[in-house]
Amino acid sequence: MSVGGWQSILVLGGIRSGKSDYAESLVTGDPVVRYVATGAADPADAEWLARIEKHRARRPADWQTDEVTGDPGRLIETISSARADETLLVDDLGGWVAALLDPARQPADDRATIAELTAAVRSCPARLVLVSPEVGLALVPSTPVGRAFADALGLTNQLLAEVSDTVVLVVAGQPVQLKSTGPAATATVTSGDPGEPTEPTEPKQTATVTGPEPGEPTGPEPPAAANGSNTAAQITAGMTLPMPAERTRTAGVARLGRLDLPGAGFGALENVIGFAAGTQDEASPRPWDQVQVVLIHGDHDGGVAAGDSPQDSARRADQAGAGDGALARLAATAGAVVDVVAAPGAAPIEHRPALTAAEVDSALATGWEVAQRAGRAGVAAIVIAACGAGAAGAAAAVVAATTGAEPAALLGRVPAAGGKVDDAAWMSRCAAVRDALHRTRRGTHGAREVLAEYAGGDIAVATGVLLGATANRIPVLLDGPVGVAAALVSRDLAGQARHWCLLPDHGRQPTVRHAADVLGLTPLLDLRLDLGEGATALAALPLLRSALTLADTLGEHPTFAEPEPAGPGPAAAGPAAADPVR
Structure with missing residues (x-):
């Protein structure tokens, strides 16, 4: 075997x-x-x-x-x-x-x-x-x-x-x-x-879903949506998706030691170069030229949304769609395109499931199709972002349900106007997550059940995006609680998905820190930005591109250069030939 x-x-x-x-x-x-x-x-x-x-x-x-x-x-x-x-x-x-x-x-x-x-x-x-x-x-x-x-x-x-x-x-x-x-x-x-x-x-390998052949941007068809359309692939537990090329990743990192650099090397950015080498199957990976930001907007009712305003989340989504606001401006600076995706709203998880089974299937299919379109368009990397009211609380519930962590340790402080902290909202979020976990303590916790009980439409759509991106061999930059929660759920549907994820920063968010530790994802940076989901990844993107550009374009140090072969001439014939008198 x-x-x-x-x-x-x-x-x-x-x-x-x-x-x-x-x-x-x-x-x-x-x-x-x-x-x-x-x-x-x-x-x-x-x-x-x-x-x-x-x-x-x-x-x-x-x-x-x-x-x-x-x-x-x-x-x-x-x-x-x-x-x-x-x-x-x-x-x-x-x-x-x-x-x-x-x-x-x-x-x-x-x-x-x-x-x-x-x-x-x-x-x-x-x-x-x-x-x-x-x-x-x-x-x-x-x-x-x-x-x-x-x-x-x-x-x-x-x-x-x-x-x-x-x-x-x-x-x-x-x-x-x-x-x-x-x-x-x-x-x-x-x-x-x-x-x-x-x-x-x-080995005789079998795969239920495969990525595109080299040069072909298209991937498998999207899974069946709630309307019952016939498609070629289904999102199911245990689905087999592509893996990055491990040997190429190793070769890409090893190659850095031969480059003509005046200093010791790339430091922590070696990880992004190895990641890109494995996902592109190229020891000298190219910078991500075409990046798509998937901004998922879906609100949550109940205690997980304490301190958040649905009106404000809708305004943020409208801003991004119009090319305004922090996320859109950072995207424009980085040359990335923002795609705003609407997700179904979620019911109060302390009282009942966030979504129905049909809504989970529809949201997964929506995310999968977003990734399929990105593959057909030749997108080199996807950034997952979210702006829904209650998204951070729902993500903490997913992480707590899948890892057994204590909700209070996952939920970060709730910011309020004027730089203040809303402690009452934080306590409401903790109570809602704990009540939801208590309500479902005797139930099953498969991936679909987790999405239905706690996640809501935004995390379900993000899960579909992750799985679809993996099928199309597109790396995903995670940034915020929704992305890492989706990565945990995706792991239980297709374990390969987490290997296509890169975490530029943890954003000082305890949910992200814990989920990243479970997923084995090491943050590259510690910028301490708090500009909303997706913004930190976009702020870091020029630095990541710079590292990839250097690694791709620099030549080898002269120490490793091949010696030039001796050319023909009298000297090659030996001393006797050099002196015609003899």
Whole structure:
């Protein structure tokens, strides 16, 4: 079996299951591989030393080996400091948990250390393969030490499975895919001798929705709308969409080290260049010349809109449509086009669902079609923005429902006229979100249910835009609570969507900060602007374009220039030919 489209993968398996062989087969051929060993060598155990030596002997000679035995913090530091142009293979987490439980480091907060490892994996820029024993299929150990090991390793596996793109369970040499955000694949592995690597067969990939061929801007047809029109694709849970080209992203970042720059490099903007390289499948990506801002206007009733005015949100939408206001002026400066999209209003979520099922389908279809039009027009990037009353409160409800976060920690202060803060409005928003979560505590929380119960039309339309943009291989710049809430919902419909998202800034909004952390999106900047959704992304756009332009147009430093071949002439014939007298 071969899997594709992953940035991080967790490979589980029992003893002698073939999990290490399978993990090694995933990274064979990668340009820079670091094998991170966690098992400590015991000089008194000859059989264990022989196993370690066998593992070393079968690794390619160009792999680097890092020993991180003894101190659990060393693995966390290794993953946190990994570079985007390398691949890390960690084998295995059983050794790490053994070091974690070592009596010499007790008492210690082991759960906190496991959480630190999870955070490091979530934010790791490198390709990451984690190998771990599966202990959930065995009997409960009969000793306290054994039970502590099983509990700690089981918790570690659960948390890492949550943040990893793909999870594979290897049983008797046969890998079974448990979770995937990449293309679905089926194939078999022929198991070799114990301890010997096996070669994976070519995968047979299947996709329900695919992006356009190179040079073709059109993507799949929009999903069926509420009017029942027949279309070729449906937005359903588990739909398979394209992934950015990971190897090209890595090559794009690696290429920056060869450019003729007077300083140390691009700093945090390396991330935007790698992102653009992967989404364009070009190691030297082009600047985004044609950018479309999708401003979604849909109001919310009830407590989530406390402190907001529907009349003011309508005025903002009209301003943008007429080319006036902060968003439209920033768009004009950046050469972007603003498309104002109307979304259905949402009912008070503390009392009943925000939308009906039919309204959810219609809003998703609307967003999908917006992205389809952008693809046909050759749009290079989309900025998602929103201006509805209650949008921030509804987005906080979606994030709380999908991540389990406390609503009060997600809802930011509510600004009022004259630079004041409306604390009463903030309390009303908190109460509305908590009441909505309590009302639905016994219900299901699939993507469509989340959109219906809490999201409203604006977040549902934004979700459709994200999915449609992914299908058309168009990167999306998120800016504000509505965009990140839609990204969380999109993740549960098609895990590939979040890999097409870039977060220029968090805007100091707690909802955005938390959702970005869950999605694994690192903000590029900290401008501390608060000009409305979409405005910060547009303010940052010229800087992002400048970085892409430099990366695309600068030549290599002379150090890396190829030496010119010697031309024909007398000197090439040697000393005797240079002196005709001889």
